[in-house]
Amino acid sequence: MGDPKKWVSTGLKPLSANKMHLGRKVDSAEYRRYKKHLVDTLPDLDIPDGPLRVRLLVCFSSKLADLDNVFKPFLDTLQARYGFNDRHVHRIVAQKKIVPKGKETILFSVDAWEPTPEELQEIQNAQTPDYCPECGQPQGATA
Secondary structure (H helix, E strand, C coil), rough: CCCCCHCCCCCCCCCCHCCCCCCCCCCEEEEHHHHHHHHHHHHCCCCCCCEEEEEEEEECCCCCCCCCHHHHHHHHHHHHHCCCCCEEEEEEEEEECCCCCCCEEEEEEEEEEECCHHHHHHHCCCCCCEEECCCCCCCCCCC
């Protein structure tokens, strides 16, 4: 995760993707087809209990594609297929790879997340401010 002294804090509570839109979100037909196909065709996997790590190699044909845009729909699909709650995902390791058109895919694994001693130390040493350094709002407030 890097040197904790170099971390930048937003000072604000993380915004859920569920709060990005006003009103009720309706799944697109394309997403419903995508999710159904993966739920029906992905192989059986044993998903352990407890904290999870999801590793992703996201293969795009476009250099302009945003890596983070696949996280929510893909994790929700994995949750539907394998019956785990995605709140148990504690670590996501993702890499973007550019491939020829027609070869787009996501390679993934889901396993137990057992932090290394270095990761534990880094997590324990991370400091969260009591306020947003830019606007002064109390920590956990929303903009």
